[in-house]
Amino acid sequence: MKFKTFAAFVAPSLVMMLLFIAAPLVSVFIGSFQLHQPVLQEVEEETCTPGFTGQTCTTTIVTRPLIDESGNMITTTDWVGWTNYTRVLNPEAAWAAVSSLDWSALMQIDFWAALRFTLMFTLVTLPLVIGVGLAIALVVNNAAKTIRGPVIFISLLPFIITPVIGALSIRWLFIGDGILTAGLEAWLDRDLALFAQAWTIELMMMFYRVWHVAPFAFVIFYAGLQTVNQDTLESAIIDGANRFERLRYVIVPHLAPLIVFIALIHLMDAYRVFEEIVGFTSQAHVISLQWLTYDFLQPDDSGNRAFGRASASSMLTMVGIVVLLIPLLRRTWRDHKGGSH
Amino acid sequence: MSTPRAMRQPLALRLTSAGFLAVWCLIASFPIVWIAVMSVKSPVDAFASNPLDVIFGPATRAAGNGLSLLDIVVGLVVLVFAVRLALNWLPRMVSHYAPGGQMLFGWIVAATGYAVAFVIAYFVILPALLGLLNPVLGPLGQPIIGLTTEHYRAVWVDNAFYRNFINSMVVTAGVVTISLTVGTLAGFALARSGSTVAFWLLIVALGFRALPHSVLVAGYLPFFVNSAEILRPWLGEAAPTLYGQPWAVIAVLVSINQPFTIWMLRSFFQNIPNELDEAARVDGCTHFQAFRLVIMPVMWPGVITTGLFSFLLAYNDFLVTSLLLDQSNQTMVPAIAGYFNRETTTTDQVEAVAAAVSITAPLFLLVMIFQRQIVSGLTAGAVKG
Numbered sequence: 001m002k003f004k005t006f007a008a009f010v011a012p013s014l015v016m017m018l019l020f021i022a023a024p025l026v027s028v029f030i031g032s033f034q035l036h037q038p039v040l041q042e043v044e045e046e047t048c049t050p051g052f053t054g055q056t057c058t059t060t061i062v063t064r065p066l067i068d069e070s071g072n073m074i075t076t077t078d079w080v081g082w083t084n085y086t087r088v089l090n091p092e093a094a095w096a097a098v099s100s101l102d103w104s105a106l107m108q109i110d111f112w113a114a115l116r117f118t119l120m121f122t123l124v125t126l127p128l129v130i131g132v133g134l135a136i137a138l139v140v141n142n143a144a145k146t147i148r149g150p151v152i153f154i155s156l157l158p159f160i161i162t163p164v165i166g167a168l169s170i171r172w173l174f175i176g177d178g179i180l181t182a183g184l185e186a187w188l189d190r191d192l193a194l195f196a197q198a199w200t201i202e203l204m205m206m207f208y209r210v211w212h213v214a215p216f217a218f219v220i221f222y223a224g225l226q227t228v229n230q231d232t233l234e235s236a237i238i239d240g241a242n243r244f245e246r247l248r249y250v251i252v253p254h255l256a257p258l259i260v261f262i263a264l265i266h267l268m269d270a271y272r273v274f275e276e277i278v279g280f281t282s283q284a285h286v287i288s289l290q291w292l293t294y295d296f297l298q299p300d301d302s303g304n305r306a307f308g309r310a311s312a313s314s315m316l317t318m319v320g321i322v323v324l325l326i327p328l329l330r331r332t333w334r335d336h337k338g339g340s341h
Numbered sequence: 342m343s344t345p346r347a348m349r350q351p352l353a354l355r356l357t358s359a360g361f362l363a364v365w366c367l368i369a370s371f372p373i374v375w376i377a378v379m380s381v382k383s384p385v386d387a388f389a390s391n392p393l394d395v396i397f398g399p400a401t402r403a404a405g406n407g408l409s410l411l412d413i414v415v416g417l418v419v420l421v422f423a424v425r426l427a428l429n430w431l432p433r434m435v436s437h438y439a440p441g442g443q444m445l446f447g448w449i450v451a452a453t454g455y456a457v458a459f460v461i462a463y464f465v466i467l468p469a470l471l472g473l474l475n476p477v478l479g480p481l482g483q484p485i486i487g488l489t490t491e492h493y494r495a496v497w498v499d500n501a502f503y504r505n506f507i508n509s510m511v512v513t514a515g516v517v518t519i520s521l522t523v524g525t526l527a528g529f530a531l532a533r534s535g536s537t538v539a540f541w542l543l544i545v546a547l548g549f550r551a552l553p554h555s556v557l558v559a560g561y562l563p564f565f566v567n568s569a570e571i572l573r574p575w576l577g578e579a580a581p582t583l584y585g586q587p588w589a590v591i592a593v594l595v596s597i598n599q600p601f602t603i604w605m606l607r608s609f610f611q612n613i614p615n616e617l618d619e620a621a622r623v624d625g626c627t628h629f630q631a632f633r634l635v636i637m638p639v640m641w642p643g644v645i646t647t648g649l650f651s652f653l654l655a656y657n658d659f660l661v662t663s664l665l666l667d668q669s670n671q672t673m674v675p676a677i678a679g680y681f682n683r684e685t686t687t688t689d690q691v692e693a694v695a696a697a698v699s700i701t702a703p704l705f706l707l708v709m710i711f712q713r714q715i716v717s718g719l720t721a722g723a724v725k726g
Contacts, residue, residue: 001530001533001534001628003538005530005628006534006536006538006539009526009527009530009628009632010530010531010542012522012526013523013524013526013527014527014542016523016592016599017546017549017596017599017600019596020561020595020597021549021552021596021599023560024556024557024559024560024564025552025557025560026560027560027563028556028559028560031560036563135361136361136362136365138358139358139359139361139362139365140362142350142355142358143358143359149712151362151366152716153712154366155365155366156708156712156715156716157705157708158372158373160653160707161373161701162656162657162659162700162701162704163657164657164674164677164678165674165677165697165701166372168376168677168693168697169372169373169375169376169697170372172372172375172376172379172690173372176388177388178388179375179390179392179395182391211368211369216719219716220719220720223716223719223720268551271553272553272554272555274659274660275659278659278678290554290555290660293553293555293556293558293559294555294558294660294664297555297559297562297664298664305562305566307559307562307563310555310559310562311559314553314555314559315556317553317555317556318552318553321551325551
């Protein structure tokens with residue numbers, strides 16, 4: 001295929017990606033060093049109330065946003081250097097907390113609390129998703145052929161469900177005296193309030209995420225299991241390998257590229273954890289990095305959106321995902337180089 | 342062929358394996374089944390702490406809403422009959438009446454018509470008929486399971502949830518068509534070109550896929566809100582405010598979806614032998630003609646699968662639509678957030694549950710019809726690529 005034809009075919013897709021992915025990235029980068037704010041003016045206001053002897057008048061100075069002829073607020077854009085980043089990271093307070101080893105003080109700062117949760121969430125769910133997915137795949141592969149279809153159907157349901165709705169459906173099982181909370185209370189013989197503290201909410205979120213993603217890992221591992229070399233398995237049996245050793249030394253190495261693939265996808269997706277916060281309405285206890293940006297972007301009471309801080313926090317979020325993905329990308333890169341030579 | 346003795350499994354292992362499978366199926370389906378059961382019960386029953394109360398719904402039954410034995414039997418019979426009709430009679434009618442090239446269109450018309458007819462027959466005519474029969478039959482006509490559709494009525498009719506549904510449909514239809522059109526072209530070129538540019542394009546697309554969506558939305562919002570002023574020098578008075586425009590949201594979702602779409606379509610195109618388009622080229626087709634006349638007709642499975650995943654992305658999206666669309670003009674998923682945030686009474690909560698089930702129902706149908714395509718789509722990227 002000539003380059004010209006190639007370019008013509010790729011152009012629409014490329015233009016859309018440049019326009020809606022690359023361009024916003026640049027504008028976020030620039031925006032993170034800027035501050036938009038309404039121009040304020042101080043107005044002297046006299047308010048008078050009728051009194052017994054005469055009017056009581058008070059003069060106050062109020063700050064009002066300046067308004068142009070068409071009724072819009074006049075805003076200015078200033079270059080503020082690292083101010084947005086400092087306001088998000090709050091390095092002084094964070095450093096003070098770190099140097100006095102005060103963990104809870106550090107967790108008072110939204111960004112660090114969000115980073116802590118996002119990283120923990122990603123790293124805890126990763127092995128669980130791979131483990132549960134592999135276990136389901138092995139078990140389904142072991143089951144009779146007739147029930148495999150229905151089992152795959154049921155397994156796909158948690159994967160396909162809208163994330164917010166999935167999180168909600170788990171939440172409704174536990175909220176208040178929901179059916180499972182009631183069950184747990186009867187079993188443990190004590191009163192439980194699962195939405196009153198952070199760690200129980202986090203547990204439920206992780207449970208939800210594993211429930212939601214394990215089917216994806218399962219389907220991929222299941223497809224991989226169909227191509228395991230039967231001869232290698234048989235020779236392993238002849239060599240006296242038991243069931244576990246066959247799993248450990250034949251099946252898992254065969255699935256290794258798939259494990260890397262799932263880890264890659266899961267790292268990308270789990271790092272974006274957001275819908276759980278919405279579904280479990282947990283912002284009072286737990287927030288994630290993506291939710292932090294979302295919160296800055298929501299208009300506040302006076303209709304302003306904190307674009308500067310949102311840009312700064314999203315740039316920081318991006319740095320995080322790059323750091324997380326580097327080991328996996330390096331491995332893929334080496335495999336690619338190794339494969340092509 | 343019997344399995345060799347060494348491969349045979351001890352009973353304990355087989356039992357553990359079957360047990361684990363049963364537990365997984367229970368965990369996988371329970372939350373979804375449970376919210377479906379909750380949504381048809383009165384608030385007292387839906388949030389009862391005894392599971393049997395939730396299933397049988399005594400309070401719902403006491404309020405006079407319930408299904409009798411007769412209702413259940415007749416309902417099941419009609420349901421089985423309807424499914425068999427859809428599987429046997431419908432395909433024959435479609436192939437009989439639809440002209441040769443218009444099969445797809447014929448199916449869309451037939452499926453929509455059948456769905457409407459089914460809803461009318463099952464939810465309007467049948468209840469009316471059974472309402473006449475039940476009192477006559479004595480004990481057979483007594484309600485045994487509580488069931489009420491009032492929450493669905495409250496959500497869809499009183500709260501006008503159908504508007505959100507229409508918005509969702511507009512956004513998803515737009516996203517699926519545009520991202521497939523744009524994606525197939527790019528996917529085809531990427532599959533057929535072995536150049537370094539193609540390789541780097543794919544790597545960059547993979548990088549784009551990793552971006553958190555909030556990063557992108559933080560880039561769009563300032564521009565979208567002020568776009569009328571920014572674009573005025575070029576477009577004059579016609580400059581639109583992009584914030585709140587459905588087509589702006591469609592463009593955004595298509596672009597976010599592009600990296601994934603081109604990766605998946607590329608792996609499907611790679612399965613189609615190169616010789617096919619070479620033969621077409623020898624016969625005098627241009628690249629584009631070969632693509633449209635020779636490759637696309639054999640690409641339908643891949644296109645349908647990729648379309649399904651585009652549909653899911655657009656349908657399930659919360660972040661982009663909730664930030665870029667106006668509060669009063671939302672799609673279904675962000676709209677439901679409004680429900681459970683304002684939930685003050687248990688009735689509100691059950692209405693939120695009913696809305697959640699309404700959102701899930703189309704997805705359930707989708708898995709039922711396209712299970713094989715979804716599985717093949719999931720494995721396409723991983724196993725071959």
